[in-house]
Amino acid sequence: MTDLSTLGRHSSHYVLGRIALLALGFVSFPLFTRLFSVTEYGEMNLIFKIVLCFVVFSKLGIQNSVVRFYEESVRKGDTLSAQKYYSTLLLSTAGVSGIVSVFLIIAVWLLPATLVSRNMRGVLSMCALLILIRGQWSILSGFLQAEGRTRFYNVLDVGIKAGSVVFICGLLFAWQRSLFAFFLGTIVVEAAIALIVVAMLFRRSMLHWKAFDWKFFQPVLAFGFPLVAYEIASVVLDSGDRFLIQNYLGAEQLGYYSAAYNLSSYAQISLMVPINLALIPIYMGLWVNKGKQETQTFLSRSLDLFLLIAVGMCCIVTLISHDLVVFLASKKFEDSYKLLPILIVGLFVYSIHIFLTAGLLIHKKTLLMARQVIYAMFLNIGLNMLLLPRIGLAGAAWATLLSYVFLIALMAHASFPLLAVRIDCKASGRYLFAACVTYLVVVRVQLISPFWGLLGKTVLGVVLYLALLWLLDPKVRKIFLARVHRSVPRSAIT
Numbered sequence: 001m002t003d004l005s006t007l008g009r010h011s012s013h014y015v016l017g018r019i020a021l022l023a024l025g026f027v028s029f030p031l032f033t034r035l036f037s038v039t040e041y042g043e044m045n046l047i048f049k050i051v052l053c054f055v056v057f058s059k060l061g062i063q064n065s066v067v068r069f070y071e072e073s074v075r076k077g078d079t080l081s082a083q084k085y086y087s088t089l090l091l092s093t094a095g096v097s098g099i100v101s102v103f104l105i106i107a108v109w110l111l112p113a114t115l116v117s118r119n120m121r122g123v124l125s126m127c128a129l130l131i132l133i134r135g136q137w138s139i140l141s142g143f144l145q146a147e148g149r150t151r152f153y154n155v156l157d158v159g160i161k162a163g164s165v166v167f168i169c170g171l172l173f174a175w176q177r178s179l180f181a182f183f184l185g186t187i188v189v190e191a192a193i194a195l196i197v198v199a200m201l202f203r204r205s206m207l208h209w210k211a212f213d214w215k216f217f218q219p220v221l222a223f224g225f226p227l228v229a230y231e232i233a234s235v236v237l238d239s240g241d242r243f244l245i246q247n248y249l250g251a252e253q254l255g256y257y258s259a260a261y262n263l264s265s266y267a268q269i270s271l272m273v274p275i276n277l278a279l280i281p282i283y284m285g286l287w288v289n290k291g292k293q294e295t296q297t298f299l300s301r302s303l304d305l306f307l308l309i310a311v312g313m314c315c316i317v318t319l320i321s322h323d324l325v326v327f328l329a330s331k332k333f334e335d336s337y338k339l340l341p342i343l344i345v346g347l348f349v350y351s352i353h354i355f356l357t358a359g360l361l362i363h364k365k366t367l368l369m370a371r372q373v374i375y376a377m378f379l380n381i382g383l384n385m386l387l388l389p390r391i392g393l394a395g396a397a398w399a400t401l402l403s404y405v406f407l408i409a410l411m412a413h414a415s416f417p418l419l420a421v422r423i424d425c426k427a428s429g430r431y432l433f434a435a436c437v438t439y440l441v442v443v444r445v446q447l448i449s450p451f452w453g454l455l456g457k458t459v460l461g462v463v464l465y466l467a468l469l470w471l472l473d474p475k476v477r478k479i480f481l482a483r484v485h486r487s488v489p490r491s492a493i494t
Contacts, residue, residue, distance in 0.1 A: 017154030024161045033329045042255030049239040051127050056231045058097035058135035061224030066142030087211035097135030101128040133190045140197040163189040229370035237377040241384050241396040248388045257393050259329045260339035268347035276354045300422040303355040310348045315435035316461045317344045323453035339397045346401035356411040359419030376407035434468035
């Protein structure tokens with residue numbers, strides 16, 4: 001089996017999980033946008049972003065070392081090496097997460113009432129538990145990823161989402177319709193899933209407090225800690241505009257922007273996360289076992305396939321943006337649909353970083369990665385402060401897009417001398433041409449309701465985009481014919 005086939009197989013497992021999560025998102029998103037007001041929905045997203053910032057500090061970047069050190073640290077048949085690996089990574093994160101959680105509680109109750117209301121204090125204090133849980137889950141899920149247990153990872157990931165939706169709805173309808181109930185349901189379900197994985201590690205004798213190894217922890221921390229700056233800058237780059245929107249435009253406008261951003265991220269995550277989860281273990285294995293040339297070839301082919309799909313998805317989301325918002329979020333969020341085309345392009349541009357950072361991660365250039373994201377973060381903040389007072393929410397969307405373009409340019413400039421990933425410009429041009437033609441044709445279609453518009457334009461857009469690529473790109477024809485050949489029994493051919 002080729003490495004690209006392995007990527008496809010592992011990615012397909014993750015894709016199935018993403019499809020299930022996307023389906024659950026199509027249930028939870030319209031449900032919560034209808035149960036909560038636009039203002040409450042904005043506050044909910046703001047709390048999640050605050051928690052996310054604290055979770056970054058709680059991990060100390062150690063989650064980035066889980067996959068990076070697995071191949072060279074865990075020797076087959078050696079229980080002691082495995083015990084040292086699992087115990088050191090999990091126990092170190094548990095200690096730091098606990099300290100950060102306590103810090104959030106203290107900070108929340110020391111802030112003046114003009115900044116944090118009494119109700120918000122209670123919710124944020126409870127969410128300190130969420131910081132502890134998510135800090136641990138980042139390591140636990142990394143273990144499953146490093147072990148290649150893609151199916152089990154998906155089961156747990158989908159279980160968290162499905163369980164959260166069911167339990168939260170039970171609390172909202174049977175107890176109280178509030179943000180407190182929402183976050184309580186989230187905490188209970190995520191804690192239960194994390195405990196299941198911890199129990200499994202104990203049963204395999206992989207965890208013991210005496211197995212914590214300071215000598216192993218030092219290179220783990222040295223690799224991961226610089227990525228704290230990278231990760232917190234990434235969080236601010238991704239989420240800092242929420243705080244600025246709240247400041248400049250208010251909570252209601254934040255609710256509109258959050259709805260548009262969440263819808264855009266569903267499409268981006270459905271493609272980026274499966275590939276990212278499968279990609280890193282494969283190219284790290286290639287680098288160790290087959291060398292630079294094989295790694296470059298694999299990453300270049302993977303990036304080309306990613307661009308083919310991403311360009312098509314951007315086209316489809318742009319076509320269905322209005323119908324998507326009205327159908328899923330309801331008419332009260334209708335004003336946010338104009339943001340979707342800008343945001344979806346920006347998010348997919350950002351997704352390219354999973355290929356461009358390969359050389360930097362392999363050569364442990366984590367400080368350089370952090371600096372690049374910090375530069376893009378400051379650009380994003382500056383653009384938001386410049387554009388939000390002048391053009392409103394569209395300013396935040398454009399700031400996101402321009403900042404991500406700038407970041408990708410920086411990463412390409414730094415990574416290519418270490419590990420050049422070839423971009424097929426002619427093929428990319430064909431993808432863009434096919435997407436533009438698809439948009440110009442399908443945008444003229446008008447259907448009677450948001451549901452039929454969503455369904456009809458999606459089907460027409462996908463069919464036309466693929467048909468044009470069949471005509472324009474010989475590589476697409478080759479892939480399709482190879483798939484057909486494999487699916488036809490030999491007896492039917494002979």
